[in-house]
Each structure stands twice: as C-alpha cells, then as structure tokens.
Amino acid sequence: MPDGARAVLDGPEINRALTRIAHEVLERTKGGRRVTLLGIPSRGVPLARRLAQRIERVEDLKVPTGSLDITMYRDDLRLAPARALGKTEIPTGGLDDRVVVLVDDVLFSGRTVRAALDALGDLGRPRAVQLAVLVDRGHRELPIRADYVGKNLPTSLRENVTVRLTETDGHDAVLLGPARPRPGATEGDE
Amino acid sequence: MMRHLLSTGDLTRDEATLVLDTAAELARVGDRSVKKLPTLRGRTVVNLFYEDSTRTRTSFELAAKRLSADVINFSAKGSSVSKGESLKDTALTLQAMGADGVVIRHSASGAAHRLANWVDGSVLNAGDGTHEHPTQALLDAFTMRSRLGRLEGLRVAIVGDILHSRVARSNVLLLNTLGAHVTLVAPPTLLPVSVHTWPCEVSYDLDDVLPKSDVVMLLRVQAERMTESYFPSVREYSRNYGLDGERLARMPQDAIVMHPGPMVRGVEISAEVADSPRCTVTEQVANGVSLRMAVLYLLLGGS
Structure with missing residues (x-):
C-alpha cells in the first residue's frame, strides 16, 4: 500500500457493491435484454466483465460486453506527450438501439465520460447510455452523473483514489491516500 | 516519443x-x-x-x-x-x-x-x-507481424536494387531493432559500397537464401535513378533475381512475399506470384x- 493510503473498500465490499449494481441494472432496464456493457480501459474493462458474470448468474442472460478506449477523444491530449492507446472491442451486433452501460472505476471530473459519449457517437446510435462506476469521488467539472454507484466517497482534491483489481493488480481494494503529483490537476477520472 | x-x-x-x-x-x-x-x-x-x-x-x-x-x-x-x-x-x-x-x-x-x-x-x-523511407519500413514490419504473428527471429530476405533503395535501408535498421534477421540479396553492382557496415547479411544467390526465409521482399529496379548499366539485361536480372512460381514453391509453406510498390511484373516478380494470396502488396x-x-x-x- 502506498504511503499514507488507507483502504476504503476491501475485496468482499467491492464484490457486494458489484452484485448490487448488477441487480440495479437488471431492474432499471427491465430485465436487461437490450443491455450492452462497455468498460473504459484500463480498470473499467474487468469491472464490466464482472458485472456481466453477475447478471448471467442472476438472470441467466448473456450480456454483450466490450471495451471503449477514449484516448483519442480526450480533451487534454495536448497537455501531455501522446499516450498509448487502449483496446476498443465492440461486441458483434454493434451498439445501434442498445442500452449501453458505460463502466469505469472512478467518477471524478466527468471528462472521461464526456469523451466516452463522443466516442459512442462515432460508433453507432444507442437507444440510451447509462453510467456505472465503482466509486464516485465528487468534484465534477461537467454536468455528468452516474446511474449506478458502488460507493459515494466524499474526498478532498488533495486526496487520491486508487482502485486495484485482481485482474490488473493482483488484489481487490479501493485506496484513499494523499495526492500524487499528476500532470494537470483536472486530468482524468482515474 | x-x-x-x-x-x-x-x-x-x-x-x-x-x-x-x-x-x-x-x-x-x-x-x-x-x-x-x-x-x-x-x-x-x-x-x-x-x-x-x-x-x-x-x-x-x-x-x-x-x-x-x-x-x-x-x-x-x-x-x-x-x-x-x-x-x-x-x-x-x-x-x-x-x-x-x-x-x-x-x-x-x-x-x-x-x-x-x-x-x-x-x-x-x-x-x-x-x-x-521510415513509414514504409514500419508498415512492412506491421504487415509481417500481422501475417506471421511475430518479428523476433523472423528471417527476411530483401531482394533487388538495394543500391538505389531507401526502403531497404529503413527496413534493415528497423527489423534489426525489432529482432528479425535480414539478408540482402542482389548482384554486387546493386549493393552499396558501405553495405558491410549494415546490421544484416549479404548474399548474391537468391536460390540459396529463399528456402531459409519467412519473408521475401522484392524491390523494383529503379531505372530512373540509374546513370549507368548495372546488369547485362533485364532478362538476365529477372532470371537470377526475379521471383516466379517455381522459386516461391521452394520457400517455407507460410512464407510471404512483399513489395513496396510499384511492381514491375515480369522483372522482379512474375504475374503468378504477384496475384498469389501469399503476396501482401494490397495489404501493405x-x-x-x-x-x-x-x-x-x-x-x-x-x-
């Protein structure tokens, strides 16, 4: 664990939050028949997969799941050297007329979601777009809100939220710690 | 970057x-x-x-x-x-x-x-x-990687007018960086004097190199850059350094044929090879x- 960081969610708590979100998605979308889950790299992708597994367990329904990289749509590209791209995998069948649920680990300024909405517009025309996040840490800079939230976490701008997942980091945890120096105070939502 | x-x-x-x-x-x-x-x-x-x-x-x-x-x-x-x-x-x-x-x-x-x-x-x-011609070399490496799945250890033969080719130099430098082994094949008159300093091997014998190559890249004879005569006749060049169906058959099963274009059919590449599914020209x-x-x-x- 980084210096001065403390865990605000542990593995079992993350699991419970995801199970609840899976149920909420099914409820809000009336059974989830039209739902497509799109994770935003990097940690939104395994979260989307976990949600799909839970939905399948509850409703015996295979939900198309993919990923949506938003790097080329960021509004801060010129503030840093060019970044490596993440994977975009749109499930076969496309996004037209689907209820797309975007999945990300942390909702912060809202700029990542803004970029994701622009990217979606170039890929098809979903019937509706919803947003699921594991942690909402506040401090929005755009008129954007989440439809499904694992945990609302009031934070100070001087703090840093880190999500660790087994698939990417070897274990599950949400950590709250002092801010690392980062390029541009309003950079990402990660 | x-x-x-x-x-x-x-x-x-x-x-x-x-x-x-x-x-x-x-x-x-x-x-x-x-x-x-x-x-x-x-x-x-x-x-x-x-x-x-x-x-x-x-x-x-x-x-x-x-x-x-x-x-x-x-x-x-x-x-x-x-x-x-x-x-x-x-x-x-x-x-x-x-x-x-x-x-x-x-x-x-x-x-x-x-x-x-x-x-x-x-x-x-x-x-x-x-x-x-760096972007040509990069797109060639990209094509090799997507066709053959890897670059490390790949054996690549670059055949033809190396002397006047910017594609050859860029490819040799890049492929060497990426871990592939390059052999240049050309008549001695079409190799640059300094070629021994390049990170690659050199051969004058195409038939010797082909069976040991995963990729063969053919280069056009750049007549417009030639101020003197580099080989006796186009026909002789084609006989010694052109790729036809018979030579292609002696290459490994999954070997591919590349060409940066424009191709001159009948000189460095036969029409049969140019139209074969193993030729990646349009993919490139x-x-x-x-x-x-x-x-x-x-x-x-x-x-």
Missing part, C-alpha cells in the same frame, strides 16, 4: 513497438460507421512532395484526414518551387502558415534532416533520395494508412 520521424535508426525497440501497437488499434477505425477520429482537430499537416508519388502522398493524406487534421498538398510541380524557390524558403513559408507537421518527399538524401532544423513542427520523412497499402495515422498521432497528438 521523439519530435520527428527521419530515420528508423532513431527508433528504440519500445518506440517502434508502440508505433505498431498504436497502428493495430487504429486499423479498426476503417471498419466503423464514422471513419474518423477527432484527435488532430485544428492541426495542420503539409504534404511537401518534390518527387512524384501517388501511393505515399494519398496514404498520408487519408491518414491525416481520418484524424481530422487539415491537410495541404504542396507538390513541386505548379508551385513556387518550379519558379526556383529553395527548400529553406519553402520551409519558412510553411512555418509562417503554421504547419504542425510537414511530410516531405525529396530526391536528395538528407532533405528531411535539413528541413527538421528549419521548422518548429514535426518533420516526417516520406522518402529522401536513396536514403530512408491498407496497413500504410493505419500506420501513418499512428505516426501522425504519436508525433502531433501530444504536447
């Missing part, structure tokens, strides 16, 4: 791999309903072509447009260059117009390097004389757009 792309020799293995990986992601943009990304909106790319080129210029133009950049085509014919303007003055003009990136093709080796000293924007070498052209998008993004997309 660096500011200019002048030579594949300047790329580290990580940088070259980043370019190829980025191109692999960008290749999917061509399959989408909107074949465009907003990434270079408001940036200006100038295509400055002192030599005729259809393939490379349109490829760069399409790549820049798919990234939403504004593109200006500046060809030597019908511009101030034909009135006697120097490269430096043209460069300063482009600079004054606020070009963020300049793609240059020039008949003089080193022209791109000179240009890089005069402008603030990024310079992309699209072929300078007989020196280098398609990959060229994705690869050039990757280079433009990595050079112009960041701060």
Whole structure:
C-alpha cells in the first residue's frame, strides 16, 4: 500500500457493491435484454466483465460486453506527450438501439465520460447510455452523473483514489491516500 | 516519443513497438460507421512532395484526414518551387502558415534532416533520395507481424536494387531493432559500397537464401535513378533475381512475399506470384494508412 493510503473498500465490499449494481441494472432496464456493457480501459474493462458474470448468474442472460478506449477523444491530449492507446472491442451486433452501460472505476471530473459519449457517437446510435462506476469521488467539472454507484466517497482534491483489481493488480481494494503529483490537476477520472 | 520521424535508426525497440501497437488499434477505425477520429482537430499537416508519388502522398493524406487534421498538398510541380524557390524558403513559408507537421518527399538524401532544423513542427520523412523511407519500413514490419504473428527471429530476405533503395535501408535498421534477421540479396553492382557496415547479411544467390526465409521482399529496379548499366539485361536480372512460381514453391509453406510498390511484373516478380494470396502488396497499402495515422498521432497528438 502506498504511503499514507488507507483502504476504503476491501475485496468482499467491492464484490457486494458489484452484485448490487448488477441487480440495479437488471431492474432499471427491465430485465436487461437490450443491455450492452462497455468498460473504459484500463480498470473499467474487468469491472464490466464482472458485472456481466453477475447478471448471467442472476438472470441467466448473456450480456454483450466490450471495451471503449477514449484516448483519442480526450480533451487534454495536448497537455501531455501522446499516450498509448487502449483496446476498443465492440461486441458483434454493434451498439445501434442498445442500452449501453458505460463502466469505469472512478467518477471524478466527468471528462472521461464526456469523451466516452463522443466516442459512442462515432460508433453507432444507442437507444440510451447509462453510467456505472465503482466509486464516485465528487468534484465534477461537467454536468455528468452516474446511474449506478458502488460507493459515494466524499474526498478532498488533495486526496487520491486508487482502485486495484485482481485482474490488473493482483488484489481487490479501493485506496484513499494523499495526492500524487499528476500532470494537470483536472486530468482524468482515474 | 521523439519530435520527428527521419530515420528508423532513431527508433528504440519500445518506440517502434508502440508505433505498431498504436497502428493495430487504429486499423479498426476503417471498419466503423464514422471513419474518423477527432484527435488532430485544428492541426495542420503539409504534404511537401518534390518527387512524384501517388501511393505515399494519398496514404498520408487519408491518414491525416481520418484524424481530422487539415491537410495541404504542396507538390513541386505548379508551385513556387518550379519558379526556383529553395527548400529553406519553402520551409519558412510553411512555418509562417503554421504547419504542425510537414511530410516531405525529396530526391536528395538528407532533405528531411535539413528541413527538421528549419521548422518548429514535426518533420516526417516520406522518402529522401536513396536514403530512408521510415513509414514504409514500419508498415512492412506491421504487415509481417500481422501475417506471421511475430518479428523476433523472423528471417527476411530483401531482394533487388538495394543500391538505389531507401526502403531497404529503413527496413534493415528497423527489423534489426525489432529482432528479425535480414539478408540482402542482389548482384554486387546493386549493393552499396558501405553495405558491410549494415546490421544484416549479404548474399548474391537468391536460390540459396529463399528456402531459409519467412519473408521475401522484392524491390523494383529503379531505372530512373540509374546513370549507368548495372546488369547485362533485364532478362538476365529477372532470371537470377526475379521471383516466379517455381522459386516461391521452394520457400517455407507460410512464407510471404512483399513489395513496396510499384511492381514491375515480369522483372522482379512474375504475374503468378504477384496475384498469389501469399503476396501482401494490397495489404501493405491498407496497413500504410493505419500506420501513418499512428505516426501522425504519436508525433502531433501530444504536447
């Protein structure tokens, strides 16, 4: 664990939050028949997969799941050297007329979601777009809100939220710690 | 990532791999309903072509447009260059117009390097004389990687007019960085004097090299750059160094045939081989757009 960081969610708590979100998605979308889950790299992708597994367990329904990289749509590209791209995998069948649920680990300024909405517009025309996040840490800079939230976490701008997942980091945890120096105070939502 | 792309020799293995990986992601943009990304909106790319080129210029133009950049085509014919303007003055003009990136093709080796000293924007070498053609080498490596799944340990034969080829030099440097083994095959008259300093092997015997190659890349005999005679006859050249169906049959089963284009059927490649599914010429052209998008993004997309 980084210096001065403390865990605000542990593995079992993350699991419970995801199970609840899976149920909420099914409820809000009336059974989830039209739902497509799109994770935003990097940690939104395994979260989307976990949600799909839970939905399948509850409703015996295979939900198309993919990923949506938003790097080329960021509004801060010129503030840093060019970044490596993440994977975009749109499930076969496309996004037209689907209820797309975007999945990300942390909702912060809202700029990542803004970029994701622009990217979606170039890929098809979903019937509706919803947003699921594991942690909402506040401090929005755009008129954007989440439809499904694992945990609302009031934070100070001087703090840093880190999500660790087994698939990417070897274990599950949400950590709250002092801010690392980062390029541009309003950079990402990660 | 660096500011200019002048030579594949300047790329580290990580940088070259980043370019190829980025191109692999960008290749999917061509399959989408909107074949465009907003990434270079408001940036200006100038295509400055002192030599005729259809393939490379349109490829760069399409790549820049798919990234939403504004593109200006500046060809030597019908511009101030034909009135006697120097490269430096043209460069300063482009600079004054606020070009963020300049793609240059020039008949003089080193022209791109000179240009890089005069402008603030990024310079992309699209072929300078007989020196280098980095994006061609990158798209060749990309094509090999997507066809054969790897570059490390791949055995690549580059056959033909090495002396006048900028593609050969760029490929040798890049493939060496990426861990492939290159053998140049040509008559002694079509090899540069300094070829022993290149990180590759050299052979005069195509039939000896072919069975040991995963990739054979054929180069056109560049008659327009030849001021003297380099081989007795085209027919003899073709007999010794041309790839026909019989020679192709002696290569490993999954070996591929590449050509940077334009091909001259009947000289370095037979029509039978050119039309075979193992020949990647059109794939190379398609990959060229994705690869050039990757280079433009990595050079112009960041701060």
